[in-house]
Amino acid sequence: MSSTLTPRARARARQSPATPRGARPLRLFGERLSLLVRPRTLALCLVLVAVCVLTLVVSVAVGDYEIPLPAVPAAVAGYGERLDVFFVQGVRLPRALTALGVGAALGIAGAVFQSLSRNALGSPDIIGFTSGAATGAVAAILVFGASRVAVSLGAIAAGLATAALVYLLAMKNGVQGYRLVLVGIGVSAMLGAVRDYLMTRAELTEALGAQIWMIGSLNGRGWPEVVAVWVCLAVLGPLLVGLGQRLRFMELGDDTARGLGVPTGPTQAIALAGASALTGAAIAVAGPVGFVALAAPQLARRLLRTGGTTLVGSALMGAALLVVADLVAQRALAPTQLPVGVVTAVIGGSYLIWLLYTEWRGRRA
Amino acid sequence: MSTPSDATSRLHGQDLTLAYEQRVISRDLAVTIPDHSFTVIVGPNACGKSTLLRALSRTLKPAHGHVHLDGRVINSYPAKEVARRLGLLPQASIAPDGIGVADLVARGRFPHQGFLRQWSKQDEAVVAEAMASTGVSELAHRSVDELSGGQRQRVWLAMVLAQQTPLLLLDEPTTYLDIAHQMDMLDLCAQLHDERGHTLVAVLHDLNHACRYATHLIVMKEGMIVAEGHPATVVTADLVQDVFGLPVRVIPDPETGTPMIVPLDRRGVSR
Numbered sequence: 001m002s003s004t005l006t007p008r009a010r011a012r013a014r015q016s017p018a019t020p021r022g023a024r025p026l027r028l029f030g031e032r033l034s035l036l037v038r039p040r041t042l043a044l045c046l047v048l049v050a051v052c053v054l055t056l057v058v059s060v061a062v063g064d065y066e067i068p069l070p071a072v073p074a075a076v077a078g079y080g081e082r083l084d085v086f087f088v089q090g091v092r093l094p095r096a097l098t099a100l101g102v103g104a105a106l107g108i109a110g111a112v113f114q115s116l117s118r119n120a121l122g123s124p125d126i127i128g129f130t131s132g133a134a135t136g137a138v139a140a141i142l143v144f145g146a147s148r149v150a151v152s153l154g155a156i157a158a159g160l161a162t163a164a165l166v167y168l169l170a171m172k173n174g175v176q177g178y179r180l181v182l183v184g185i186g187v188s189a190m191l192g193a194v195r196d197y198l199m200t201r202a203e204l205t206e207a208l209g210a211q212i213w214m215i216g217s218l219n220g221r222g223w224p225e226v227v228a229v230w231v232c233l234a235v236l237g238p239l240l241v242g243l244g245q246r247l248r249f250m251e252l253g254d255d256t257a258r259g260l261g262v263p264t265g266p267t268q269a270i271a272l273a274g275a276s277a278l279t280g281a282a283i284a285v286a287g288p289v290g291f292v293a294l295a296a297p298q299l300a301r302r303l304l305r306t307g308g309t310t311l312v313g314s315a316l317m318g319a320a321l322l323v324v325a326d327l328v329a330q331r332a333l334a335p336t337q338l339p340v341g342v343v344t345a346v347i348g349g350s351y352l353i354w355l356l357y358t359e360w361r362g363r364r365a
Numbered sequence: 366m367s368t369p370s371d372a373t374s375r376l377h378g379q380d381l382t383l384a385y386e387q388r389v390i391s392r393d394l395a396v397t398i399p400d401h402s403f404t405v406i407v408g409p410n411a412c413g414k415s416t417l418l419r420a421l422s423r424t425l426k427p428a429h430g431h432v433h434l435d436g437r438v439i440n441s442y443p444a445k446e447v448a449r450r451l452g453l454l455p456q457a458s459i460a461p462d463g464i465g466v467a468d469l470v471a472r473g474r475f476p477h478q479g480f481l482r483q484w485s486k487q488d489e490a491v492v493a494e495a496m497a498s499t500g501v502s503e504l505a506h507r508s509v510d511e512l513s514g515g516q517r518q519r520v521w522l523a524m525v526l527a528q529q530t531p532l533l534l535l536d537e538p539t540t541y542l543d544i545a546h547q548m549d550m551l552d553l554c555a556q557l558h559d560e561r562g563h564t565l566v567a568v569l570h571d572l573n574h575a576c577r578y579a580t581h582l583i584v585m586k587e588g589m590i591v592a593e594g595h596p597a598t599v600v601t602a603d604l605v606q607d608v609f610g611l612p613v614r615v616i617p618d619p620e621t622g623t624p625m626i627v628p629l630d631r632r633g634v635s636r
Contacts, residue, residue, distance in 0.1 A: 017467065017493060017496060017502050017505035017506070018467055018470075018471070018489045018490070018492035018493035018496065018505070019467060019489060020465055020467045020468035020471055021465045021467065021468070021505075021506045025484050025489065026484075027484075027485070027486070031482075031485055031486065032481060032482075033481050033482075034481075034482055034483055034484045034485045034486075034488075035483045035484060036483060036484040118459065245475075248461075249472060249475065251459065251461045252458050252459055252460070252461070252469075252472070253455060253457060253458045253459045254424075255419070255422075255424050255453065255455035255456075255457075255458075256453075256455050256458045256459075258422075258423065258424050258444070258453075259422060259424065259448065259452060259453030259454075259455065259525070259534075260448050260472065260473065260475045260476060260528070261443075261444045261445035261446075261447060261448025261449070261475060261476040262444060262475070263444045301462075301463075305463065308461045308464060
């Protein structure tokens with residue numbers, strides 16, 4: 001504690017001790033509406049929105065066929081040159097919107113899974129959902145030679161089935177976080193073996209298709225994908241964000257949350273179902289894009305300093321991460337197009353190492 | 366089904382069978398918490414003390430029988446309604462990384478808040494009061510991670526106090542605290558009981574603490590209540606021998622006159 005009063009310390013001294021730090025009370029209509037507003041959180045959310053919009057515009061403009069920025073709005077609206085309109089409306093805009101939607105879906109779902117398992121590793125990547133979906137898709141491609149839609153459905157079905165299996169295996173007097181993670185890792189390993197076996201028996205071209213699907217990619221995604229992911233987001237996003245406060249309470253421990261009047265059982269069930277469906281939608285559209293669900297919620301809570309899970313922050317962070325990663329995937333080695341999963345894995349991997357490193361350092365200090 | 370003795374008790378249970386899945390902890394248990402008492406539950410490890418407290422707080426649904434709160438089956442209330450009448454300090458709570466003290470205490474207001482009412486002046490005043498009465502106002506803007514065990518336990522208690530419930534259930538509130546902080550905690554509980562008329566139910570490990578602070582003692586063994594009443598009338602050397610299997614002498618506490626348990630020296634007579 002420094003003895004000199006910084007402006008921030010003076011502001012704190014003026015503030016009522018009961019008001020949580022970084023928050024300001026806002027009371028309107030004779031106290032009928034009373035809220036706690038966190039200016040820092042709000043400002044950073046706006047920054048994330050700005051990053052998303054800017055990256056969206058840049059993604060639409062750049063490529064092997066460049067569109068000057070001033071011409072972008074007209075092309076989006078469908079006026080402008082024919083080739084501009086084709087690239088913007090037909091290719092780049094749906095792709096970028098898919099990236100935003102998938103990123104937001106994975107961000108929210110990851111935050112819910114991490115919150116429920118009280119474990120930063122409790123993302124759908126780790127607890128077996130992604131692995132289940134990938135195995136479902138690979139089986140659909142290699143065994144049944146399924147169409148793209150059927151592959152997506154197979155992925156969702158297998159992902160949900162795996163999540164349910166992991167949940168049931170981990171359940172004993174409620175679900176404990178570390179058990180969920182351990183069972184998830186075990187089930188993932190087994191499913192990985194199934195995938196490897198299927199790959200060894202596959203024809204080369206089919207195996208290549210399956211392999212690309214498994215990395216996660218946004219290449220060639222169009223309006224049907226945009227509609228699919230955004231409809232899921234519009235339905236499930238508000239539902240889960242509405243449960244956000246209860247989830248933050250459940251992070252205090254089940255008994256504590258129940259003591260405070262949170263119906264933990266129903267909350268857990270609804271949140272799990274909603275987050276599973278969102279993950280399923282994201283994976284069906286883009287394949288199992290790695291690390292967004294793991295990294296976005298952690299980055300959001302550290303950046304926004306919310307002292308708990310933030311679902312809106314995680315959604316914005318996930319959207320920003322994926323749309324930026326996809327831009328990098330398209331342009332970094334152009335004209336070679338990288339699958340976006342490669343880029344998110346690099347970003348997410350670096351992040352995870354940084355996170356663990358700083359936490360270990362912090363603990364020793 | 367209320368008997369005359371229950372009429373004065375806001376919290377009681379009959380015919381309780383308490384179990385975790387198939388493992389039955391207690392059978393045919395009847396318990397009544399006298400209003401405005403400082404009730405302390407004691408007993409050896411794994412005797413079902415915490416399980417009983419969890420059932421009384423609606424955290425554990427009895428496999429058979431019902432706990433009644435204010436004349437109604439406790440599980441029939443909406444969750445928030447129970448939380449406005451009865452506060453619970455569980456054995457283990459988790460403070461999320463980086464959460465601030467005021468943030469955590471403010472969560473105690475949840476049962477009083479609604480969609481449009483998130484932080485009224487009353488919420489603010491109650492949180493300030495809860496922090497003041499537990500002596501954590503100075504820490505309001507610190508992170509819970511940075512606090513000592515004793516400070517942390519007081520912050521959790523402040524959170525439960527912010528619920529403003531007439532009934533408070535505390536599961537081993539003194540565990541992990543050194544002796545000075547244990548006494549601080551118990552003095553604070555006694556103050557809540559004496560000055561504010563709260564009904565307190567606490568699970569405690571230390572028999573001497575229980576005898577000194579309790580106005581009503583519940584002694585459990587193997588899931589059963591074997592004795593209850595005022596410590597002065599209940600606690601005898603025979604009871605302690607029977608419940609804990611420990612030979613003791615019971616003498617008056619030189620400070621308070623309440624029963625004090627002194628284990629016999631079993632290391633051999635000749636030394």
